[in-house]
Amino acid sequence: MARIVIDDLHKVYAGGVKAVTGVSLDIADGEMIVLVGPSGCGKSTLLRMVAGLETITNGTLTIGDRVVNDLEPADRDIAMVFQNYALYPHMTVRGNLAYGLKNRGVSKPDIERRVNEAAAMLEIADFLDRKPRALSGGQRQRVAMGRALVREPAAFLFDEPLSNLDAKLRVQMRVEIRQLQRRLRTTSLYVTHDQLEALTMADRLVVLNGGVIEQVGTPMDVYAKPASVFVAGFIGSPAMNMIDAGYLRDHGSMPAEMPSGTDIVGVRPDDLLLAKPEGPHLALQGTVALLEPAGAESHIYVTLDGNSAPLTVRVQGLPSVLEGQGVPLYAPLSALHPFNKASGKRTD
């Protein structure tokens, strides 16, 4: 149980590559923070700095009440779940779970009890005496989790723990990790590149890009009000449509209420409608380029007249439009996200 304070953390690698530049974050006790961003955004480096696997070039890292900048990983009271699980292949599951406790001089009966508790909690009690290679991907994942939680650390660190699992198992483990974290109330830092994982698991979401924080907020805040063009494009699937304000002006459909400095208008695929809504709205005209049924919903790719990049429209069920057909598109003004192209920031 601990609060983690990341204060102006920098990481510059030996070759001069700047991986993280000035990240500050205050993680409350028991909070689940998800770091999300594309590959190379510095999220893993940040996590590894917290773990103590990378040195901190500049800044202060506090876990609990201690500044841990110069402490060994073992002394930081954290546990980490690795992307490839990093289970010790020559030890049984029991050996894997007990290893960290043994190293810390926990007594034999205590080890026994804690291993059994963790195994029961994660439903891996049946394979305690197997080697990791005899386990399936999902079971290995559980063992990796178990190894983290037997230690009862101040914080859990997750480094893309679900990316090696197949889609179905990933959803299942996602739910389990979240439930477990809720129950144990252990401060957690979770790294992923999957925006859906980030949205579903986080108490607060941190979107990283190019070594800096783009936005911090609850998943719904970040989704409803992305602070930058990058966040808008990264969070939400299918990605938000970006329409050039110049195009709207040329076609006389630029709403007058847009804040000054707006030259990109974003609109989520859900907010583009085929039928005219009540209230003030944006009206566009385009041609259906492709219709993509996806079960409960369908994606319609619409090319605006005189604009090459198609917009994505998400509708429930299967719409009665044909490819090549001209369609009107509407978006309520309240659903528009105004951005400035030069700064990449939101203008309202």
Next chain:
Amino acid sequence: MQTKRMTFNSRWLPYALLAPQVIITLVFFVWPASQALWQSMLRQDPFGLRTTFVWFQNFERLFEDSHYLASMKTTLIFSVSTTLLSMSVALLFAVMVNRMIRSQNAYSTFLVWPYAVAPAIAGVLWWFIFNPSVGILPYILEGFGYDWNHRLDAGDAMILVVVAAAWKQISYNFLFFLAGLHSIPQSLVEAAAIDGASRTKRFWTIIFPLLSPTTFFLMVVNVVYAMFDTFGVIHATTEGGPAQATNILVYKVYRDGFVGNNLGSSAAQSVILMVIVIALTVVQFRWIERRVNY
């Protein structure tokens, strides 16, 4: 898994393609080996005029011969010491080089060089270094009050041949250990670090067990090397002396056969060596296949 099958148009082409390898094996292995087998059951008179077929008498005599049994013990001590020394030094070097980041390649190259030195040359090199009258090492040891003389002292002689034989093998072992270390995922070591294991503990509880397939493979290779490939080293340094103290089995084959002219006994000894090497090979294949996945 489906394997792709190639078919030859001519019936004879596959045989023709295999022929060179088969001929080489026949000429350089099967023929001499069978000669040795045949010869091991013969006895010649001292002038080589008469040859008698004696069945297994050569073998029987060998196992009653205290010199031969002593040579077996010498071989055991020699090969175990050589293997231990060369493997532990190589592992130490590999672990140290593996920690380096930029200079890894340069150090690896330097450490591999000795492997290119011919065994006899290496032997001569050590002969000079250890030479009781002109060598640098006895000179230094004398400063510490130790009187080095491998021509008189059996222990000194054994140390000399072990060091000379191990030195060359360090390069080979080093390469395999380094490759083995490279194949251990970094995340395992990191996980162990987070799990509170000190550097030494990480090595003995994670890295060393994960290296065990490499270690086992090298152990067999090194024992085979020490038993059969060290003729040059022995010949160039001690020639089996003093008083048979370094007369290992493979050197004794040569001494008894070509110096002592006892061809029957020499052949019998080489047959025994052949059996040992076959046994080691079987062990290697059986065990390595089983243990390679931990």
